[in-house]
Amino acid sequence: MKAARRLIIDTDPGQDDAVALLAALASPEELDILAITSVAGNVPLELTTKNCLALVELARRPEVPVYRGSIRPMVKKLVTAEYVHGPTGLDGSGLDDPELQAADGHAVDRMIDILMGAGDGEITVCTLGPLTNVGMAIAREPRVVPKIGELVMMGGGFFEGGNTTPAAEFNMFVDPHAAHIVFSSGVPIVMMPLDVTHKAFTDADRLRQFADLGTRAGASVAGMLDFYDRYDMEKFGAQGAPLHDPTVIAYLLAQELFSGKHVHVAIETSSPLTEGMTVVDWWGVTGMEPNALVMREIDADGFFDLLVERIGRL
Numbered sequence: 001m002k003a004a005r006r007l008i009i010d011t012d013p014g015q016d017d018a019v020a021l022l023a024a025l026a027s028p029e030e031l032d033i034l035a036i037t038s039v040a041g042n043v044p045l046e047l048t049t050k051n052c053l054a055l056v057e058l059a060r061r062p063e064v065p066v067y068r069g070s071i072r073p074m075v076k077k078l079v080t081a082e083y084v085h086g087p088t089g090l091d092g093s094g095l096d097d098p099e100l101q102a103a104d105g106h107a108v109d110r111m112i113d114i115l116m117g118a119g120d121g122e123i124t125v126c127t128l129g130p131l132t133n134v135g136m137a138i139a140r141e142p143r144v145v146p147k148i149g150e151l152v153m154m155g156g157g158f159f160e161g162g163n164t165t166p167a168a169e170f171n172m173f174v175d176p177h178a179a180h181i182v183f184s185s186g187v188p189i190v191m192m193p194l195d196v197t198h199k200a201f202t203d204a205d206r207l208r209q210f211a212d213l214g215t216r217a218g219a220s221v222a223g224m225l226d227f228y229d230r231y232d233m234e235k236f237g238a239q240g241a242p243l244h245d246p247t248v249i250a251y252l253l254a255q256e257l258f259s260g261k262h263v264h265v266a267i268e269t270s271s272p273l274t275e276g277m278t279v280v281d282w283w284g285v286t287g288m289e290p291n292a293l294v295m296r297e298i299d300a301d302g303f304f305d306l307l308v309e310r311i312g313r314l
């Protein structure tokens with residue numbers, strides 16, 4: 001049995017973050033979660049932190065520490081997405097307020113401590129929200145870069161465009177400056193853009209599979225996705241909503257579900273029209289050194305089967 005991957009998950013729950021976190025918390029043999037770090041994004045930091053704690057409780061994994069992270073992007077004012085996720089960020093979950101408290105210390109400091117205490121390439125960092133915490137950690141302590149074996153992130157889009165502006169996906173739009181720091185740091189990035197997540201829609205049948213689990217976690221996931229679908233149904237029609245963040249955890253558990261290409265990606269930080277755009281050099285026209293494995297294809301049925309099986313373990 002391969003040793004479990006030592007992992008930090010940075011997140012802004014958000015219903016899709018919740019499914020990703022629950023699938024990760026259900027997989028202790030493959031994923032040794034050293035820390036969950038909250039960041040402001042879908043909803044403000046107090047709520048993303050509370051939501052992380054409620055999900056750790058739902059998964060009955062109270063030993064996994066949750067650290068409170070950045071309350072706002074590095075430069076821009078915070079933009080949130082209650083219009084998608086509801087006022088709590090986890091509308092539909094049916095979860096009570098958590099008993100658990102956040103662990104001591106700021107997420108950026110704890111991220112640096114964990115990384116600096118590890119050997120080169122030993123830690124995987126997964127980001128499911130804006131890159132503020134990781135950008136701050138790299139700016140604070142550049143020596144963390146070689147410690148990160150892989151940074152697997154949900155964000156960006158290219159052939160698929162944006163979902164927050166025509167050019168920018170939400171996580172990149174919220175904090176393009178942090179994203180620029182991360183993408184120019186040399187950290188080995190695996191990028192799950194809208195080009196992949198818009199091929200993984202939670203249709204009625206897939207949603208029913210979670211409900212049919214007959215468990216508290218299954219019912220909570222079904223409730224969250226039913227709420228989360230609402231906004232995107234207007235945009236994508238009866239297909240349901242694209243399930244973005246769980247693609248990151250699915251990559252860790254079953255890389256074969258995805259395919260993509262090593263290319264150069266740069267982040268627009270100054271144009272008011274295209275701020276937050278991930279400029280993906282898919283055809284290699286710039287001659288710039290590739291800095292990310294950009295995924296473009298997904299086995300959507302295999303992806304959902306994996307999620308239902310993992311959530312079913314809780």
Ligand code: RIB
Pocket residue numbers: 012014015016017041042128129130154163169170171244245
């Ligand atoms: O654009 C989708 C991303 O933004 C997802 O991570 C979702 O949770 C929001 O954070």
Ligand code: CA
Pocket residue numbers: 011012013014016017041042128129245
């Ligand atoms: Ca997210």
